Amino acid sequence: TQTTRPQRMLAAVQKNATRGDPRSVVKAIDQFCRQKEWAMNVGDEKGCILDSVVTEVNPETVLELGTYCGYSTVRIASLLPPQAKLITLEFNPGNAAIARQVIAWAGLEDKVELVEGASGDFIPKMKEMFGIKTFDLVFLDHWKDRYLPDTKLMEECGLLRKGSILLADNVICPGTPDYLEYIRNSPRYKSQFFKSHLEYTKVEDGLEKSIFLG
Numbered sequence: 001t002q003t004t005r006p007q008r009m010l011a012a013v014q015k016n017a018t019r020g021d022p023r024s025v026v027k028a029i030d031q032f033c034r035q036k037e038w039a040m041n042v043g044d045e046k047g048c049i050l051d052s053v054v055t056e057v058n059p060e061t062v063l064e065l066g067t068y069c070g071y072s073t074v075r076i077a078s079l080l081p082p083q084a085k086l087i088t089l090e091f092n093p094g095n096a097a098i099a100r101q102v103i104a105w106a107g108l109e110d111k112v113e114l115v116e117g118a119s120g121d122f123i124p125k126m127k128e129m130f131g132i133k134t135f136d137l138v139f140l141d142h143w144k145d146r147y148l149p150d151t152k153l154m155e156e157c158g159l160l161r162k163g164s165i166l167l168a169d170n171v172i173c174p175g176t177p178d179y180l181e182y183i184r185n186s187p188r189y190k191s192q193f194f195k196s197h198l199e200y201t202k203v204e205d206g207l208e209k210s211i212f213l214g
C-alpha cells in the first residue's frame with residue numbers, strides 16, 4: 001500500500017542521517033525536500049533565521065504550534081540550554097507519529113514534549129498540564145487562520161510575559177494578513193519582519209518576530 005510523504009521523509013532520515021546528530025537530521029530532510037519531494041518544513045533559509053532567534057532568546061520554555069514532521073522541532077531543540085523544555089503541538093496523528101520518530105532519531109526526545117490536539121483546546125490547559133507559567137518563545141507554524149485567535153488566547157491565558165517572543169512562519173505565503181495587521185498595529189507588541197522565501201522555492205515569504213511588551 002502507498003506510503004505517505006511524511007513516511008518517505010522519515011525513511012530518508014533513517015537512511016541518511018546519523019542517530020543522535022540533529023544537524024544530520026536537518027540536512028537529510030532538506031536534501032529530501034530539494035531533490036525528491038517538496039514538503040512544508042520551515043526549510044534551511046528560514047531555518048537559519050529561526051536558529052538565530054532561538055540563539056538570541058536562549059529560551060527556557062518554548063511552544064511550537066505545528067510540529068508536522070519535527071524539522072523545526074529538531075532545529076529549535078538542538079539549540080536549547082540543558083534544562084529547557086519545548087512543547088510542540090500537532091493536530092494530525094499521522095504526522096505526530098512521524099515527528100516522534102524524527103525527534104528520537106535526532107536524540108532530542110528528552111527536551112521535547114509532543115502533544116496531539118488543536119491549539120484552541122490546548123492553549124488554555126498548558127499551565128495545568130505542563131506546569132508552565134509563561135513561554136519565552138512561541139513558534140507559530142500551524143493553520144494560518146489560527147495565528148491571530150491563538151495569540152489573543154495566549155494573552156488571555158497569561159502565557160506571555162514582558163519580553164516573550166513570537167516568531168511566525170509564512171506571514172507572506174500562504175499569508176496571515178489578519179495576524180500581521182493586529183501584531184504590527186498593537187501597542188503591546190514590537191514587530192520585525194525577516195524577508196525570506198517559501199521553503200525550497202524562490203517564492204517570497206518571511207518570518208515575523210514580535211516582542212510582547214506586557
Ligand SMILES: O=C(NCCCCCn1ccc2cnccc21)c1cc(-c2ccc(F)cc2)cc(O)c1O
Binds near residue numbers: 040092142173
Ligand atoms: O499549512 C501550513 N502549515 C500548517 C499545516 C497544518 C497545521 C495543523 N496543525 C498543527 C498543529 C495544530 C494545532 N491546532 C490546530 C491545527 C494544527 C503551511 C503551508 C505551506 C504552503 C503550502 C502550499 C503552498 F503552495 C505554499 C505554502 C507552507 C508552510 O510553511 C506551512 O506551514
Ligand SMILES: [Mg+2]
Binds near residue numbers: 040041042141170
Ligand atoms: Mg510553515
